[in-house]
Amino acid sequence: xxxxxxxxxxxxxxxxxxxxxxEIACETCHGGNPKDPNRQTAHQGIVKDPTFPDADKACGExxxxxxxxxxxxxxxxLAPFEKVIKxxxxxDEGILEKVCQAREKHCNGCHASCGQCHVSRPDYIEGGFLRxxxxxxxxxxxxxxxxxxxxxxxxxxxxxxxxxxxxxxxxSKGMTCMDCHTGKEMHSDATGVATRFDLPERxxxxxxxxxxxxxxxxxxxHTIHRDKVACQVCHAVGYRNCSNCHVGTDKNGxxxxxxxxxxxxxxxxxxxxxxxxxxYTYVVLRHPPADPGLFDFYxxxxxxxxDKLPTWKLDTPHNIQRITPQNNxxxxxxGNAALFLLEKDVTDWEQKANVRGVVPDAKIPRPIFDRxxxxxxxxxKSPHPPFPPANATYSMQLTCYHTWQWRAxxxxxxxxxxxxxxxxxxxxxxxxxxxxx
Amino acid sequence: MKNLLKKKGYKAGLIxxxxxxxxxxxxxAYAKAEPAKSKSECIACHTDLNRIIRLSSEIEQIRPxxxxxxxxxxxx
Numbered sequence: 001x002x003x004x005x006x007x008x009x010x011x012x013x014x015x016x017x018x019x020x021x022x023e024i025a026c027e028t029c030h031g032g033n034p035k036d037p038n039r040q041t042a043h044q045g046i047v048k049d050p051t052f053p054d055a056d057k058a059c060g061e062x063x064x065x066x067x068x069x070x071x072x073x074x075x076x077x078l079a080p081f082e083k084v085i086k087x088x089x090x091x092d093e094g095i096l097e098k099v100c101q102a103r104e105k106h107c108n109g110c111h112a113s114c115g116q117c118h119v120s121r122p123d124y125i126e127g128g129f130l131r132x133x134x135x136x137x138x139x140x141x142x143x144x145x146x147x148x149x150x151x152x153x154x155x156x157x158x159x160x161x162x163x164x165x166x167x168x169x170x171x172s173k174g175m176t177c178m179d180c181h182t183g184k185e186m187h188s189d190a191t192g193v194a195t196r197f198d199l200p201e202r203x204x205x206x207x208x209x210x211x212x213x214x215x216x217x218x219x220x221x222h223t224i225h226r227d228k229v230a231c232q233v234c235h236a237v238g239y240r241n242c243s244n245c246h247v248g249t250d251k252n253g254x255x256x257x258x259x260x261x262x263x264x265x266x267x268x269x270x271x272x273x274x275x276x277x278x279x280y281t282y283v284v285l286r287h288p289p290a291d292p293g294l295f296d297f298y299x300x301x302x303x304x305x306x307d308k309l310p311t312w313k314l315d316t317p318h319n320i321q322r323i324t325p326q327n328n329x330x331x332x333x334x335g336n337a338a339l340f341l342l343e344k345d346v347t348d349w350e351q352k353a354n355v356r357g358v359v360p361d362a363k364i365p366r367p368i369f370d371r372x373x374x375x376x377x378x379x380x381k382s383p384h385p386p387f388p389p390a391n392a393t394y395s396m397q398l399t400c401y402h403t404w405q406w407r408a409x410x411x412x413x414x415x416x417x418x419x420x421x422x423x424x425x426x427x428x429x430x431x432x433x434x435x436x437x
Numbered sequence: 438m439k440n441l442l443k444k445k446g447y448k449a450g451l452i453x454x455x456x457x458x459x460x461x462x463x464x465x466a467y468a469k470a471e472p473a474k475s476k477s478e479c480i481a482c483h484t485d486l487n488r489i490i491r492l493s494s495e496i497e498q499i500r501p502x503x504x505x506x507x508x509x510x511x512x513x
Contacts, residue, residue, distance in 0.1 A: 005493070006493040006494070006496040006497050007486070007489045007490045007492075007493050007496070009496065010483060010489060010496060011483065011484075011486055011489045011490075012480070012483040012484050013484070014484045017480060017484065025477065026477060026479040026480065026483075027477075027479065030479075032479065033478075034476070034477040034478055034479050034480075035476070035478065036478060037478050039482070039492075042478055042479070248508070249506075250506045250507070250508045252506070254506035255506060256506035256508040256509035256510075257509060258508070258509065258510045259510070
């Protein structure tokens with residue numbers, strides 16, 4: 001995403017002044033001196049983001065409930081980051097302190113405040129107004145959510161990972177993050193929640209697909225594997241796995257990270273943490289850029305207890321398909337050891353950390369002999385064509401701010417519509433063809 | 438004597454009043470012509486596109502926290 005022009009970051013659209021929020025004096029939220037015509041002195045004591053770390057003062061008077069819960073949301077506190085790093089850290093007091101300082105330096109910039117979702121683009125992509133300071137009810141998926149979740153979730157969802165199709169919810173229904181992740185979830189109080197997978201307000205597949213968990217689902221597989229195999233094990237496809245991450249500070253005092261290779265993999269593992277909300281024995285596991293040397297720049301052996309937590313972690317890839325390579329036939333999965341996280345997939349130094357996730361031979365489901373493939377392996381029969389047909393006609397429209405959408409329909413044909421929402425490239429225009437490298 | 442002082446004070450007072458009026462006058466007129474909000478220098482400047490564009494180069498320097506390290510590599 002190209003950064004905005006400098007002026008776009010501070011130019012307040014005059015129409016903002018006429019909105020409810022614009023009628024409040026600037027200084028009520030930002031401080032500063034509105035009577036002072038001198039730019040420098042007028043800005044003394046200015047608060048850039050009046051909604052972080054606490055939005056009570058700026059928003060709480062009118063949005064009391066949201067302000068009081070959101071300050072304890074994961075987007076505000078990033079509490080699990082701290083927990084995970086502390087669990088892995090060397091417990092020597094001097095070293096632990098250095099690790100905590102490094103974590104604060106590198107991780108705290110990722111928080112999202114009310115302003116970062118509803119008013120500005122995230123600072124992570126150099127900020128700037130979403131729309132001339134106008135408060136946006138629905139954050140824009142392509143700018144707001146994609147800025148921070150772009151590397152993994154958003155790429156999976158929109159099909160930006162070569163060879164891998166976009167999520168069915170996006171490709172066929174044009175759904176956005178907010179269709180499943182509601183304001184209620186985004187604003188919810190996460191006090192005491194261990195990880196982002198344990199938030200009570202998180203979406204569940206069966207909320208919208210009640211047939212799958214009903215008495216008599218129309219698909220057999222849903223009856224057979226209920227509560228044993230997570231939905232994504234059958235319905236998701238390959239996703240990014242990372243390795244070797246190191247962070248540091250350069251000679252200008254700017255922070256940086258360096259990560260190793262990324263690999264597209266699909267690995268079924270044993271659920272490391274079975275709960276009532278996630279009773280499955282089998283889940284999808286991913287290798288995040290976890291590395292014992294993460295903080296070496298700041299302190300040696302900082303993550304002395306690195307093995308305390310697994311390095312293959314629960315994942316819920318956002319590239320759901322009805323038919324996938326592994327569920328197309330029972331035996332694409334049953335008896336197919338390559339799909340499962342085996343001891344040999346885990347590097348020597350990570351073995352100890354991953355004993356719970358690795359699938360022992362005896363736990364690889366045995367082949368089944370009397371079931372034909374659900375669909376022949378023929379892409380033309382695929383229910384979710386990743387490309388518009390060759391004879392498609394296109395039209396473009398502006399969707400959310402700075403973003404275009406392609407609509408492709410066949411000329412004189414059945415009039416099928418394939419919506420593609422794609423962010424502008426750095427020349428300010430959508431790429432000519434959505435998924436051509 | 439007392440009278441003189443009073444007179445002097447009177448004169449000084451007049452000058453003071455005149456000086457204040459000189460400043461207040463145009464401001465009061467301005468306030469009448471425009472709604473109260475326009476007195477905010479924040480609004481006057483931030484909604485003036487030409488002025489904001491002219492300040493562009495300075496803005497980048499005011500927001501140094503957004504510079505990215507050249508040493509970063511790999512995917513996050």
